[in-house]
Amino acid sequence: MDFIKIVVIFFYWTQLKYLIIGQTFDEISHLESKLKNYSPDLNPKLNQKDPVDVSIxxxxxxxxxxxxxxxxxxxxxxxxxxxKDEIRRWNSSEYGNVTSINLPITNTWIPKISIMNMVRQKSVFMYHNEIEIRRSLVNYQANGSAEFHVSGAQDITCSSDMKYFPFDSHACSIQLYPEYANGNVVMKPEINTFDLRYAESNTEWSITANSVDGEVDPNVFSMVRFNITLSRNPSFLFLNLVLPIVLLSFANLLVFCIPVASGERGSLAFTILLTFIVFITMVTEILPACKPISYFNIFLEVQLFCSVLIAFCTVWSISLHYKFAENDTQSIFLHFLLKLSCAYNNSCSKQQRKDKKNLVVPPRG
Incomplete structure (x- = not known):
């Protein structure tokens, strides 16, 4: 509701800001008739070869x-x-001191501007019905200054960078260009930043940086880019995804602390393994299949490998436990240690014999 209120207030503010200032209905009608006589298809320049500078x-x-x-x-x-319109201007003293007038976009010239990286409709001017078109007005001042407001929801392509997920940031831009050949319209940014005064907060994303830059190739092409950096608010994903996986990775190490005779060692190992598989499925749905690969995804795959290894060792230890009696198992373990000790002693004896052979006895004086 707050967002709707802001949009409504902004719309009426832009419309009420430019009321027609005149004396009588006849004076205003006379001026309006004069301005509507000009073709909306002609550039607002006395010399049609001159480019129109449009600030945005x-x-x-x-x-x-x-x-x-x-x-x-x-x-x-x-x-x-x-x-600046060089055609639609007038001497206010000749029209009852009318200094400002609003004209519908169907009866006047407006620049044709498109968004290069828009998904569906490319044009900035998105109207759903005839009423919206009739309500769209261009404000003209007596000196020829023209101003037009347009707004709407847009679908913009923006490549994602999930390397530091869930602490990721994404650089996006809205690329606008005029649909005219030979540089008939040149677009330039009015200011070098986005205006965020009316921005409604988002629970998942926040705008941490913004800038505006332009690209002008005389007589060929012009473009204005509105750049923003979106940063994720990581609290929700950290508490519900990252933290449980980290805790599970520590719990996985406690499997060997459970006695084999209890029968719960294997069930815990495989339960944690299946839990990791579920988390991988969740992460696969969240993360795109693109480069660079997220560090979190790599961490999760490493934990899955460790969980598989722990499950294998758990099965092997349970198998040894039930294959041999407890005393036999201890004797096998002691026999293994004895062999290691003997091997070490033999290597030491060989080294000692080798040292004695290489020993040089100094001659007696």
Missing amino acids: MAYITAILDYNEVSGILQPVVSYVLTW
């Missing part, structure tokens, strides 16, 4: 979701486009 500023109002597996970011972004 963006507000992030919310991060709806970020899917690391598919690499899709869903932000809600509001854009503010400003440019």
